[in-house]
Amino acid sequence: MAELSQRSGVSIATIKFYLREGLLPPGTATGRNQADYPDEHLRRLRLIRALIDVGGLTVAAAKNVLQAIDDPAIYGHDLLGVAHHAIAKQSRWDRSSPQWIAARREVAERITQLGWQVHSEAAALDQLADAVAAMRELGQEDLLSLLDVYAPAMEKLAQKEVEAVVARGERAAMVEGVVTGTVLGEAILTALRRLAQEHASAGQQGP
Amino acid sequence: MAELSQRSGVSIATIKFYLREGLLPPGTATGRNQADYPDEHLRRLRLIRALIDVGGLTVAAAKNVLQAIDDPAIYGHDLLGVAHHAIAKQSRWDRSSPQWIAARREVAERITQLGWQVHSEAAALDQLADAVAAMRELGQEDLLSLLDVYAPAMEKLAQKEVEAVVARGERAAMVEGVVTGTVLGEAILTALRRLAQEHASAGQQGP
Structure with a gap:
């Protein structure tokens, strides 16, 4: 667990919390106080951190998203609905x-x-x-009235986003794309919007 | 206060909390246990609710935004920076x-x-x-790689947003436009994006 903490930059206390909350599956016990955490755990831990720290999701919402990821019965179009519902x-x-x-x-x-x-x-x-x-x-x-500007812009953007995710082909990669694309993509888009507003405001009102 | 609660749909307990936290200025005392809350209070209360309930701001962040609104020294381009910083x-x-x-x-x-x-x-x-x-x-x-799609879309959108707010002319109206446009506009944009994704996904992956 110390190694997992070091590699992920997530504190041991937080890893223990995620284990307790069921966000992270337990490692493989290799001794009385030892467990093995394969690379998959590192990947999952990074995903949890992205959802909670960057996406601003609650622990409960992150858990819902992870459950959808782990449920092989949910794929394709349905997965998007589950991810949207969870967040x-x-x-x-x-x-x-x-x-x-x-x-x-x-x-x-x-x-x-x-x-x-x-x-x-x-x-x-x-x-x-x-x-x-x-x-x-x-x-x-x-x-x-800005809705008339927002809607076509979002339609164009969403077409490209879905294309990029569908192009991956494989379910696991598509699932991660839907989740990170929705949550992190939102963070990227809102940050860009604020920067673009600052730029537009500087142009129209003087810096 | 009962009337303010009824007109705003915000509970008396919550109004008292906002008063204590300094988000809402005190009413004008009209008797031992009575105070007058003019229409301005109703307007302020609705703005607080929009920031916290729709925009997802913390009480501390909402307080920062309201302080910027109330500071006449902050206007025009600076106000946008203060609002962005606060949220x-x-x-x-x-x-x-x-x-x-x-x-x-x-x-x-x-x-x-x-x-x-x-x-x-x-x-x-x-x-x-x-x-x-x-x-x-x-x-x-x-x-x-989607950043190349996001950036020009946000630039076009931000130009229209800043135009709409600057067109108001008067400071108080512009300030409210910046705050609601940034926070509520973000909620509108992310909701539209999810709907557009669902539409695109239905088209590309089947509903």
Whole structure:
């Protein structure tokens, strides 16, 4: 375990915590207080760290994602749905409020107009409704017109992302691509957006 | 306070917590156990809820954003920097590790190549390096080629976003636009990305 800690840069206390929480499978016992952790453990540990530390997932959400990875019955298109569901944030919106219901309906209609083929109960539809309802409540409706810029940009981007992952062919590699692409890709995209905003703001408002 | 709670849908306990934490200014005392909360309080409360519940900010991060909003010395381009800094996530990466330093350098070079005018210490550069370093560590380098698709898409989008906010003219409205546009806009964008991925995946892998 000391070697695993050294190679991964993750403390022994944290590794023990992941073992206890079932995120990391136990090593192969080689003696009373010794266990072997093959390279697979190192890889899994890095994935856990990426999900939690970079992706900002909770331990429970990371566990859900890892379970999907380990379930060979989940593959292809379904895996994406499971990954999206696992990382969906809990909302504290009252989803029976008229404002939220109206936003949810509006969002579903827009997606239909775009011709996007998505599950009518997709977690991302609720997440989108959360944000749209909040924008309206705060009187920022004018910013919602940006949806017309966002949607085609995301459609183009998603086509390339799915292509890149599908091109891998092998299930294990595709699974890792879906998970890291969704979680780390989101971190990359939001960081780039902030940098692009800074650049645009410098150009339009002076640095 | 009961009225404020009813109009905002935020519990009295939560309102009291925000008052204690200094996120919400105290109302005007009108009697021993009575205080007046003008409409401004309702607006502020909705903004807090949007930042924390939809944007996923911590109470401390939300407080930083609100302080920037309330500081009239911060405006225009600077406000964007303050907002981005306030919402920047803590990373648990060892930022003295060779991998991270290499990723940080690579990221800065890419941004320079794009011709983007950003502060060399921008928090988003570190966030981008976090994600790029994690992608490399997990052996997902092939997905990094997507940066060439992400960057121009984000540049186009950011131009429109900054235009929409600058068009408002008045400081208070611009400030709210920067904050909600950054935080809620990110929620909208990531939700749309997941939906677009589902659509692309259905098309390429079958639903």
